Amino acid sequence: EAGVTQSPTHLIKTRGQQATLRCSPISGHTSVYWYQQALGLGLQFLLWYDEGEERNRGNFPPRFSGRQFPNYSSELNVNALELEDSALYLCASSLAFREHVDTQYFGPGTRLTVL
Amino acid sequence: AQSVTQLDSHVSVSEGTPVLLRCNYSSSYSPSLFWYVQHPNKGLQLLLKYTSAATLVKGINGFEAEFKKSETSFHLTKPSAHMSDAAEYFCVVSDGGTGANNLFFGTGTRLTVIP
Secondary structure (H helix, E strand, C coil), X not given: CCCCEEECCEEEECCCXXXXXXXXXXXXXXXXXXXXXXXXXXXXXXXXXXXXXXXXXXXXXXXXXXXXXXXCCEEEEECCCCHHHCEEEXXXXXXXXXXXXXXXXXXXXXXXXXX | CCEEXXXXXXXXXXXXXXXXXXXXXXXXXXXXXXXXXXXXXXXXXXXXXXXCCCCEXXXXXXXXXXXXCCCCEEEEEECCCCHXXXXXXXXXXXXXXXXXXXXXXXXXXXXEXXX
8 A cells, every 4th residue: 555655855946936745645544734844843733634624724824825635635835935944844644534533644755945 | 732742852772772762741631642753864654652542552663652641651662672773753642632633743852773
């Protein structure tokens, strides 16, 4: 069974540009999560999508946005890039949200570098 | 509010000796707790999870963790370290009880295994 996949592996942008990161969940998973792992800041929750809807977002500005497609894949868009957006962006997926906690399985990440 | 504290940022052990990575948690709900491992330039791999079943949880690669409610701890152990265990380990608590389904990561413990 294929795991969570992310593309691209690496992305280099300049300040002010927009970045688009993509994630495909494990087959059968309908929830997708995005996390930022920045140097010195640890892993921080960004966004959670389930069944095409944004369910929750972390403490990030609105220029971080995303969407989930009918096939449950997801995009993370970062507008007006700033130097501090340089980080590893991790996507995770889980089974459909229920009252109990479903385990999140992570992809390999996209390394975004902003110059 | 949910949070985890990993008590050691770096642990160094000799190959073949026991591993102990310490984690304390804070949660307003009956917590779900996880340990993830991250090898260099790789995504996160689930080692084990606790979701209110048995307090001693066995994971992959010989790791296990014990949930101790009275001590609010969830320490990770392994009887005998292997060179391949060298990686960053994250203790994680979920706020699934709130419906938000977010993961809160500790700051990580880097495990070094000395030959």
